[in-house]
Amino acid sequence: MRVFLSPPMMNGDDERRLVGEAFDSNYIAPCGPMVDLFEREAAERFGFRQTLATVSGTTALELLARALEIRPGDKIIVSDLTFIGSVAAFVSLGAEPVFVDSDPATWCMDPNLLAEALKRYPQAKAVIATDLYGQSCDIDALAACCDAYGTKLIVDAAESVGATYRGRPSGRGAWAAIYSFNGNKIITTGGGGMLLSDDEAMMALCRKLASQAREPFPWYEHERVGTYGRLGNIPAAIGVGQLRHLEDALRDKAAVWDAWQTRFASRPWIHPMPTADYGVPNRWLTTVTLEGVDPFKVVEALVAKGIEARPLWKPMRLQPVFRACDAVCSGVDEALFQSGLCLPSGRNLAPETMDEIVQLLDSIACQ
Ligand SMILES: Cc1ncc(COP(=O)(O)O)c(C=O)c1O
Numbered sequence: 001m002r003v004f005l006s007p008p009m010m011n012g013d014d015e016r017r018l019v020g021e022a023f024d025s026n027y028i029a030p031c032g033p034m035v036d037l038f039e040r041e042a043a044e045r046f047g048f049r050q051t052l053a054t055v056s057g058t059t060a061l062e063l064l065a066r067a068l069e070i071r072p073g074d075k076i077i078v079s080d081l082t083f084i085g086s087v088a089a090f091v092s093l094g095a096e097p098v099f100v101d102s103d104p105a106t107w108c109m110d111p112n113l114l115a116e117a118l119k120r121y122p123q124a125k126a127v128i129a130t131d132l133y134g135q136s137c138d139i140d141a142l143a144a145c146c147d148a149y150g151t152k153l154i155v156d157a158a159e160s161v162g163a164t165y166r167g168r169p170s171g172r173g174a175w176a177a178i179y180s181f182n183g184n185k186i187i188t189t190g191g192g193g194m195l196l197s198d199d200e201a202m203m204a205l206c207r208k209l210a211s212q213a214r215e216p217f218p219w220y221e222h223e224r225v226g227t228y229g230r231l232g233n234i235p236a237a238i239g240v241g242q243l244r245h246l247e248d249a250l251r252d253k254a255a256v257w258d259a260w261q262t263r264f265a266s267r268p269w270i271h272p273m274p275t276a277d278y279g280v281p282n283r284w285l286t287t288v289t290l291e292g293v294d295p296f297k298v299v300e301a302l303v304a305k306g307i308e309a310r311p312l313w314k315p316m317r318l319q320p321v322f323r324a325c326d327a328v329c330s331g332v333d334e335a336l337f338q339s340g341l342c343l344p345s346g347r348n349l350a351p352e353t354m355d356e357i358v359q360l361l362d363s364i365a366c367q
Contacts, residue, residue, distance in 0.1 A: 003307040006184045006285060009347045011248065015241035022237040032233030038240050039194075045243060046169040048177075048196040050203035053231035053239065054210065057158040057180030057193035061128070062089035063206040063229055064154055064176055064195065068125055070095045075124045077117045079109045079137075079156070080315045081333040082130040085180075086156045087316065095125070099317040099327040106276040107336065108137035114145045117328045126152045131160035131170055132313075133342070134186070134253075134284035135276060139165050139173040154178070158193070161186050162250045163282040170282075171196060181235075186249050186284050187242035189235035252347035253283040259351065260286045260343065263358045269293060269365060287312060289339040293365045298341055301360055307353070312340030 010016070022034045035053055043051045054060045070076070072094030078087045080099035087097050100117050103110040109129040118124065127146050129137045139155060146153040157163075158180035160170040171177020176199065181192035197203050208214065213226030231239070242249075264270045269291040275281060290298070295311055302309040315333040316322050343357065 001306070003344050003349070003353055004184070004346060005308045005310060005342060005344055006186075007346045008183050008188045008190075009249070009252075010238075011241060011245040014244065015238045018237040018241045019234060022233050025233075027233040030228075030230045030232050032236070034233045034236040034240055035231060038231070038236040038243065041240060041243055042194060042196070045246065046196060047172055048169075049198040050196070050200055052195040052203060052207055052210065053236055054193045054195060054229045055231055056085075056191055057156075057178050057182065058085040058089060059210075059227070059229040060178035060193045060195040061085065061154070061156070062092075062227060063209050064126070064178070065090045065093050065095070066209050066226065067202055067205050068152065070125060075121045077114065077121065077124045077127045077151075078316065079128065079130040079132075080317050080327060080329070081107065081132060081313050081336065082156065082316060083158070083313055084316065084319070085158065086128050086130050090126075090128070097316070097322065097325050098124070099315070099322070099325060099329075101328065101330045102132075102332045102336070103138070104332050105274055106135060106138060107132045107273055108135060108276075109142060110330065110332070111138055111141035111145055113328045113330060114142055118145055118149050118151065120326075120328070122149050124149070124151055126154055128154045128156055129174075130156040130158075131163065133273060133287045134160050134163055134282040135273070136160055136163050136165035136170045136279045136281070138276070138278060139171075143173055152176070158182075159185070159284050160282055162246050163280060165279040175199060176202070181239060181242070186253060186282050187239070187246055189231065189239040189242070192231045192235050192239060249347060250282055253345065256345050256347065256349050257283040257286050259349075259354060263354060264288070267358070267361070267365075270361070284345065286343045286345045288341050288343065289336060290341060290361075291339070293361065295339060295341040297364055298361060301364060302357065305356075305360070307344060307357060309344065309357075310342040312336050312342065
């Protein structure tokens with residue numbers, strides 16, 4: 001059977017029952033009681049004043065880009081080591097990204113390099129910092145840099161749902177945060193996302209923009225252009241069930257991380273992603289760097305056996321599409337990409353599969 005990096009996991013019959021309730025209500029629609037419940041319970045669980053369930057994490061970012069009225073030529077400052085979804089929506093509206101390298105101690109945006117980037121581009125419209133592989137970025141340090149220039153800090157917390165930073169849920173302390181509930185995330189709605197913020201005026205605007213910017217008239221009246229972005233009632237029902245079991249998911253992911261660590265202990269050439277002392281990661285993916293072993297070879301060998309594994313994110317500034325963009329670099333991201341590996345991290349990953357994977361790693365290390 002194929003082993004996935006991070007497959008979805010339902011919790012007994014809970015999600016099925018909630019989807020059944022959604023069917024019974026006949027809200028097979030882009031609104032309904034499950035959407036309201038999901039947003040309310042997420043606001044309570046994550047401590048934000050406002051939440052907006054969206055069709056994806058990318059859409060949540062698109063709504064922010066539209067709310068900020070991003071125009072061609074606007075600069076935005078973005079984590080270099082991330083998934084392209086962090087930046088795609090902003091670039092589609094004409095923004096020019098400037099990429100910032102990572103702190104080797106966290107693999108997230110380096111606050112000292114952000115300070116340099118802001119000095120170079122004080123007019124930047126926003127900073128988008130990614131929480132990488134379930135670990136929060138150093139929000140307070142990044143926010144202090146942004147505050148000095150009056151720049152909005154957005155945390156792309158797509159990968160860190162359930163993690164904490166100084167005791168606060170991930171993204172809390174930024175102007176806005178986005179979560180992803182894509183099928184491979186720690187909790188899922190199949191595909192989906194969320195925008196979270198305490199800025200009530202901005203959230204009201206994003207709610208309107210997510211419904212094609214329809215004004216409150218009996219007919220369709222539009223003063224500006226929005227998009228379609230609301231999560232439907234059926235996936236929201238799955239989200240309610242998943243969210244109610246987030247603590248179970250966190251416990252299972254931590255157990256998988258620990259099980260990997262016992263296997264790494266006797267292999268000093270495998271270095272796990274460092275854990276920052278300011279928070280508790282959600283352990284979405286177990287990621288490592290390898291010393292003296294080619295991670296691309298490992299990925300190829302694992303995939304040939306039906307085991308999904310991946311290199312780390314390829315830094316954005318190395319992507320052909322961003323060739324012309326400026327960056328503030330230290331070389332950390334490039335080194336991570338050349339040596340890093342994402343290992344299967346499913347909640348029910350079998351110990352025998354982990355053993356098989358480390359044996360394969362050993363055999364490549366000996367070549
Ligand atoms: C860092 C990061 N940002 C943004 C996204 C986009 O989220 P979605 O797939 O829900 O659009 C993802 C994951 O998919 C991600 O890992």
